[in-house]
Structures are given as structure tokens and as C-alpha cells.
Amino acid sequence: MSKAAPDKLRRDALGILTAAVAAQLAVSAAQQGLPALGPILASTFNLTTAGVGLLLGTISLGTATAVIFWGKLSDRINDRLIAVLGLFGTATCFAVAAFFKTSEVAHFAIIFAGIMMAAPTVAMTKGLARNFVHLGNIGFALSTRQAAVPVGGVIGGLVLTGIAVSYGLSAALYALAALIVVGGLFVILAPAGIPEPPRMSTENLPPVSWKRLAPILAAAAFFCLTQLGIVALLTLYLSSSRGWSPIHAGQLYALMMACVIVLRIRLGVISDRYPAKRVNFQIVIALLGAVLLLLCAILEQYPIVVPLLFLAGITAMGWNGLLFTTAVVAVPSQRVGYTQGVLHSFIFAAGGLSPIIMSRIVQSFSWQAAWTVMAICSIMAAVSLRRFDSSPETIKEIA
Secondary structure (H helix, E strand, O other), rough: OOOHHHHHHHHHHHHHHHHHHHHHHHHHHHOOHHOHHHHHHHHOOOOHHHHHHHHHHHHHEEEHHHHHHHHHOOOOOHHHHHHHHHHHHHHHHHHHHHHHHOOOOHHHHHHHHHHHHHHHHHHHHHHHHHHHHHOOOOHHHHHHHHHHHHHHHHHHHHHHHHHHHOOOOOHHHHHHHHHHHHHHHHHOOOOOOOOOOOOOOOHOOOOOOHHHHHHHHHHHHHHHHHHHHHHHHHHHHHHHOOOOHHHHHHHHHHHHHHHHHHHHHHHHHHHOOOOHHHHHHHHHHHHHHHHHHHHHHHOOOOOOOOOOOOOHHHHHHOOOOHHHHHHHOOOOHHHHHHHHHHHHHHHHHHHHHHHHHHHHHHHHOOOOHHHHHHHHHHHHHHHHHOOOOHHHHHHHHOO
């Protein structure tokens, strides 16, 4: 192979990564941005804290119900087509919600957007794995793509909140739809990259060791119970318990997300240097997050709880790219779409249940009780990861 050939593969891979980041950023502006609009959603739709948690949770549960379907479909047809359909479908849902404003149609459109958002998430994972695994930078690629998730949080915390405060929720939803359309255009214009392998019949597909993946699935669910509990309720906590304005709460939310961007990319680079330590890194993240949340519960009446919660939120989001990388390299390439669909189903189901459960705990008991439950979930994520088979022999086989 000529020198120009690997250079072209690298350029194409980076082009695909750019498209994947754009698509994930667009979707995450909704997934992470809507929680930043928590106080505005509450006032616009006349919802309680539990009502906002239910709305946000239902969106995520809608994604969880669809992601396995989209994952299977991406193993059978062009995964880029799946991503484009999902992005334009999501944009349409938010445009409809903006047009119908506070009616029930708007509620249903926002919830249906959760179903469409599942498509680009799982499809772009498959494309990145195909183009980066042979370059030895799969951890960097997936972590960089996942760094777009908090970028969406920054957009939600600053841009969407500012638009909603100044011009109303409908304007923010229209802006969100436009951003998602731009993400779809990036996917359409991205280079082709490595061709997809020939399709295999269902009976000839290589098997997946679900027993080996089970600890990863469990850890993902526990991580999300913690992460989404903090993310979905942070702005509500700051406004209701600390007297912060929606703008200031959104700004802190955005700053937290900005710190997560740097953390995720850095952890991805480090994990490519020490692939055998990926699981250990995740265990450390889980235990550190648990300690910070327990401190929040103990010191809730003191002002220091705000910076502690800020650090806990950053820590609680650091695991994402590492866990996706661990799952991708542990399965045959022909099953990446399906297994990522199952993994995302656990993630979105837990992410959907978390704001519902945690908001109920806050309403029935206290914020201290919610921080404690989130800490326990983080500890359970570490316990689950301890059961994952990450022996050097296994890593050598799948690398």
C-alpha cells in the first residue's frame, strides 16, 4: 500500500469523526440542553419538579425503546442513512413542538423526538469503529464524539436558555431544530471512509458474549442513574434551593459541561496509551463521584455543596467514552450496531428513569436523600465493572 493510501484513510477517518461530532452535538443539544431549560419548561407547561422530571425521563425512555431497533437496522443497511433519517426526523419533531407551543401536540412531538434521536447515536458509533479501530485511536475517536455531549449541554445552558428567556420556549425549539439540520448536513457531506463489509445473513453473524458484556451493561445503567440525576436536576436545585436565577443556573450548567469536554477527550487519549487500564479508569471515576455526592448529602446546608455538586457532575460524566470503547472492542465488528443498540438502551432507560426517580425522592424526602441514592448507584457501577473480564489475554485477542 502506498504512503498516500493510509494518509487518505486517516483524512477520511477524521472527516467522519467531524461528522459524528456534529451529529452528536446536535442531538446532545436536545438531550443535555432540555434539562438546562428545566425552570422554563416548568413555568411554560405549569409543571412541578416531579412533572419536569417525568417529561425529561419520558423523552429518554422513548430513545431507549427505539435504540435497539436502530442498532439492528444499522447492521443491515447503510449506517449513514440511519443517522441522516434520525437527525432530520428529530428536527421535524422539535419544529412541530415549537409550532404548537403549549398544546398536547407539543408534548407528544418532544417525546417522539426521543425516538428519532436514537438513530444517529448508534449509527455513528458503528461508522467510527469501522474507520478508527485499525488506526489505534478508537478510544480517542469515541471519547471525542462523546465530548460533543457536554458541548450540547453548553449550548443548552447558554444559548438555548438565553433564547428561551428572551423570546420564549418556541424560539429555542426552532433554534434546536435548525442546529440538528446542520448536523444532518455534516453527515451527508462526510467522506465515504472504509466501505462497509458485505452483509451477512442473520444465521451467519458471529455470536456475542452477553455474559461478558453484562457487567458493562449494568455499569452503564448505574452510571446513568447518577449522571442524569445530577444533570436533569442541577438547574432546578440551584433555582429552588439556592435562589439562583435561570440564567445564572444555566451558566454554571454550561461551565460544568465545558469541563466535561476536556475530561472526556483527555481520558480517551490516555486510554489508547493504556488500553488494559480502561476499566480501572472507570472504577476510579465511579468511586470519586460517589465520595463527592456523599459529601453533598452531608454538607447540604452549607454553601460548599454547590462547588461539590459541580465537581460531582463533572466526574459523573467522565465514564462515557471509556465505556463505549470498552464495549466496541469487545464484540465482533459485524455486531457493533446491535450491541451498541442494546448498550444505549440500558443507558437511555436508566437515563429516563433517573430524573423521574430522583425528582420523586427530592419531593418526598430531601435533596440529601437524592444525593445519597446517586452515590450508591455510582458505587454499584464500580462493583459491576470489577466483574468485567479485562484480562490481558482477552484484550490481545480483540485488539
